[in-house]
Amino acid sequence: GEDVEQSLFLSVREGDSSVINCTYTDSSSTYLYWYKQEPGAGLQLLTYIFSNMDMKQDQRLTVLLNKKDKHLSLRIADTQTGDSAIYFCAEAFSGNTPLVFGKGTRLSVIA
C-alpha cells in the first residue's frame, strides 16, 4: 500500500492506551478502516469511519480523522494482551472500489 503509511511497530504496557497512526495520500477517500490480523487468522474489521466524520467511538476503540492532514488514528483504551496483533489501516474511495491497505503496525502488549 504505497498510498497508506503506518509505523511498523508499537509496544505498550497492559492497561495503558495504544495509539496507532496512519497517513493516506488520496483526499478522495470516502471510507477509512482499521483491520486487525492475529497470527494464523484472517483479517477482522474493527471499525470504519466515513470521511465526513471527525471521530467515532466504539467501546475501547476511538478513531480520529484529520482530513486536512490526511491522518487517521486508532486509540485502544486499557490495552490487553489479547490486543497484540497487526493492525492495518485501509482506505476505499467509494462504492465497490477495493481496499488499499497500509503495511500494518505490529502492536505488542507487555504484561
Added chain:
Amino acid sequence: GAGVSQTPSNKVTEKGKYVELRCDPISGHTALYWYRQSLGQGPEFLIYFQGTGAADDSGLPNDRFFAVRPEGSVSTLKIQRTERGDSAVYLCASSPRGGGDTEAFFGQGTRLTVV
C-alpha cells in the same frame, strides 16, 4: 458456512507449475474480492467480482493470473507457470453487496509457496 472458507490452507508447488486456489464466500454475498499479502506487507488487491462478472481486475499482476466465479458463489484463482515471486498468502473476502459501508469478511487465506 459460517465464514469465508479458503482451500487449501497451504500449497507448495514447483516453479513453472499451475495452481488453483479456491474461495467459498459467505452464502448470499454477491461481492467477492481476492487479495495477495506478501511477507511484511499489507494485502494488495487483485480482482473483484460482483455476482459472476469481474467488476475490476486491475490488480492482477500479469496474464499468468486469472480468476473465475461461474455461478456467482465459489471463486477460483488460477496461476499459470508459477514463479518464486508468486509466493504469498492469497486472501479472499466477501461482502453482502460490496460498497464502502458494508463489511468485507476475510477468509484465513491460502499460503502459496513456490519452490
